[in-house]
Amino acid sequence: MEVVAGIILFTTFFLLLIFGAPIAIAIILSSVITFLAVLPFDVAILTSAQRMVTGIDNFTMLAIPLFVLSGIIMNNGGIAFRLVNFAKLLVGKLPGSLAHTNVVGNMLFGAIAGSSVASAAAMGRIMTPMQTAKGYKRTYSAAVNIASAPTGLIIPPSSVLIVYSLVSGGTSVAALFMAGYIPGILWGIAVMIVAYFMAKKENYPVSNLPSLRDALYIVWSAIPSLLLIVIVIGGIVGGIFTATEGAAVAVLYSVLLSMIYKGLKIKDIPSIFKETIEITGMILFLITASALFSLVMSYMGLPEAISKSLLSITDNQIGIILIMLLIMILVGTFMDITPAVLIFTPIFLPVATSFGMDPVHFGMIVCFALCIGNMTPPVGSALFVGCSVANVKIEEVIKTLLPYFAAVIVVLILVAFIPQLSLFLPNLFGL
Known part of the structure; x- marks a missing residue:
């Protein structure tokens, strides 16, 4: 029964995707069809709803x-x-300094916005004209922006980590948030290393450092924005408020700060709420669909069956981790991060915990591996946005992106096989 149910579930799911069905619809229909094959009609429909x-x-x-x-x-x-x-001040003397500014900017803004798409759009609009004016190739500028934008999904606060917390059975959000810092920073450093050597090869210019007075003003101007991270993450880790309350604090703080900067106008409020509703609706619909998918898998015993199949291939821990990494990287190339986390966490988490892996460490592996799909076709949202704002074609950027892709894969392997990269900060803070 497990084998038959698994064949029905995954065959229907992939067929619907091939025929162009939206992923949430494909998840729901394949789940309902599988239930109908093994349960009475009324029970299957009621249970699904x-x-x-x-x-x-x-x-x-x-x-x-x-x-x-x-x-x-x-x-x-x-x-x-x-x-x-502020980012330019930190990396101004490196070759290709504007590219490094883009990377650090994505890490900082991504940590505040929690979105690779928002980071790629915001940083791309600012940095691409500046880099073009200094003689940088547009493909180089776009590749740096695309490769570094997903750091905002790893460095907290991150909705992806919240989703993993829910589906993994209540892994501490605070622990996951703290675990994201070192892997996210290492991702950014890997991108900067590749950008450095490319900049040296192309002889891209180095930015002039500002005067001491200007530097102090830049730091002073950036402090209120950076304080958001300190307040929200510090409050969650310190137990002052929950992740949800921290998110509410983030909204209040961002409104006050935007009013002080005079960047938020009354006329912008309807469009801001509209965009929020659209993005939230999409995420929550995917979560409801994936919850049903997970129930079907659990009811049929598919996670246990898949775990046994993996363990039958090899009982070597390194081999199993490499197989899971390969599957998740491939899945991330054609599936959005949220449903991928919801679907594959229940499958792989029992395997990981069976040989003693910490759920927080595994969460970082899952989210890191799936986030790589943001910079790859065919569904890489950061790739599409980055190419759009840089006004370049995707096929022109792919070749330039390959070294960055390889560098990020190296970091993923380090994160997978060196648990302390993920667990050092949570352990330090007693999480």
């Missing part, structure tokens, strides 16, 4: 729309320019 409703009936889930709203307000409130100036 109940699971989709209860799938988002969780207080922690409220953090997602609030963090989305906070990021959009920040994106419209004049925050990005101040972070770019």
Whole structure:
């Protein structure tokens, strides 16, 4: 029965994707069809409906729309320019300094906005004209922006980590947030190393450092924006408020800061809420669909069956981790991060915990591996946005992106096989 149910579920799912069905619809229909094959009609339909409703009936889930709203307000409130100036101050003497500014800017803004798309759009619009004026190739500028934008999904606050917390059975959000810093920073450093050697080869210019007075002003201007990270993450880690309450604090802080910067206008509010509703609706619909998919897999015993199949291939821990990494990288290239986390966490987490892997460490592996898909075709959202704002074709950027892709894969392997890269900070803070 497990084999038959698995064949029906995954065959229907992939056939629907091939025929162009939206991924959430493909997940729901394949799940319902599988249930109908093994349960009476009324039981299958009622169970499916109940699971989709209860799938988002969780207080922690409220953090997602609030963090989305906070990021959009920040994106419209004049925050990005101040972070770019601060990033330029940090890396101004490196060859290809504007590219390194783009990377650091994505890491900082991504950590505030929690979105690779918002980062790629905001940084791309600011940095591409500046780099073009200095003689940088547009493909180089776009590749750097695309490769570094997903760091915002690893460096907290991150809705992807919240989703993993929910689907993994309540892994501490605070621990996951702290675990994201070192892997996210290593991702950014890997991109900067590749950008450095490319800049040396092309002889791209080095930016002039500002005067001491200007430097102090730049730092002073950036401090209020950076404080958001300190307040929100510090409050969550310190137990002052939950992740959901922290998200509400982030919204309030971003509104006040945008009003101080005079970047938020009354006329922008309807469009901000509209964008928030659209993004939140998409995420929550995917979560309800994936909750049903997970129920079907659990009911049929598919996670256990897949775990046994993996363990039958090899009982070597390194081999199993490499197989999981390969599968998740491939999945990330054609599936959005949220449903991928929801679908594959219940499958692979029992395998990982069976040989003693910490759920926080595994969460970083899953999210890191799937986030790589943001910079690859055919569904890489950061890739599409980065190419659009740089006004270059995807096929022109792919070749330039390959070294960055390889560098990020190296970091993924380090994160997978050196647990302390993920667990050092959570352990340090007693999480």
